[in-house]
Amino acid sequence: MIKERTYPSKLLENAVNEFSKLPGIGSKTALRLVLHLLKQSNEEVNLFGNSIIKLKDEIIYCKSCHNISDTETCSICGNPSRDDSTICVVENIKDVMAIENTHQFNGKYHVLGGIISPIDGIGPSDLNIASLEQKIQAGNIKEVIFALSTTMEGDTTNFYIYKKLNKYPVEFSTIARGVSIGDEIEYIDEITLGRSIVNRMTFEMSLSR
């Protein structure tokens, strides 16, 4: 109701303003979080504040796949038991974590750092596409799997990369699109349902999960 709040302290106001800049955090929540931290010990508050400063200062992006890492080469790229002939192209770090959590992929990743989105001013040159091409040029890669969001932007990015790189003797694939496991047919959107009929898989394949 009342937008302008009077804070009893500039320091408090400053901290609340900083927290309000976070996505999804309004000034009321920010105040609640700051007052919560204020109740903790000095040590804990220092740990909190420094954890993010240290992360920003010391974080490294893997020189091979651009994933977040503590070392020059990330633990996935540096793992000799992973198949380096298969590369999964993802938008960001969260997608690497999501796919890793499925325990279904044993290849390596390539993090684009975004997807082509003219509205947000992100073009192909803002993404890690050149380094993907270099990897393919160096040989050894057999398959590139696109695992981008199934949105207009994701599809555009898939198509752009495919057009640029399909001159190389590499197989391109994209993660299966269809009905989510556990979905009821009557509630599925028609585009997904329509495509899932057109792109139907053999019954034997469906049993492999």
Add this chain to the structure above:
Amino acid sequence: MIKERTYPSKLLENAVNEFSKLPGIGSKTALRLVLHLLKQSNEEVNLFGNSIIKLKDEIIYCKSCHNISDTETCSICGNPSRDDSTICVVENIKDVMAIENTHQFNGKYHVLGGIISPIDGIGPSDLNIASLEQKIQAGNIKEVIFALSTTMEGDTTNFYIYKKLNKYPVEFSTIARGVSIGDEIEYIDEITLGRSIVNRMTFEMSLSR
């Protein structure tokens, strides 16, 4: 679904864990906030992290009312145009801010720092009650207004302080309880509605708002 996440970096994991300790922030939200901060400039991340560290290090509690302050005496206690014969007793700093935002109170505050709550292990000795008594003993105070939550704990605290301090020649009052402005009668809980009939006010009083 999957509880244990594998983070590609210890630094990232550490920052996410720190953010997850905040009330109402789960590990997914924490990751989102941390990755958001990671996209900001070094300067902005330093500002963010240091704002809370600086607040914790430098914050002062007003020696008179225990409100948060940048100076030894807070801006409310130090304001000569405010009536220091009326003291409004509140639980915490947020309540001071809420009442200040109404612009309806021109007296001073006394922040208890909590309310009596045996379940949470908070007894009278944990609250700033002794300093309230000293203020009253020093004379000059005419009225003490209780503005605590209308819960069992709030009522207990009101009653405890009242019993302890009613030997002094001071008037004790509590903020009006009744039907919120804008409420529809049929949806009001019966205790509030019942009390609002028993404790009805003159019609002239209701016009004063």
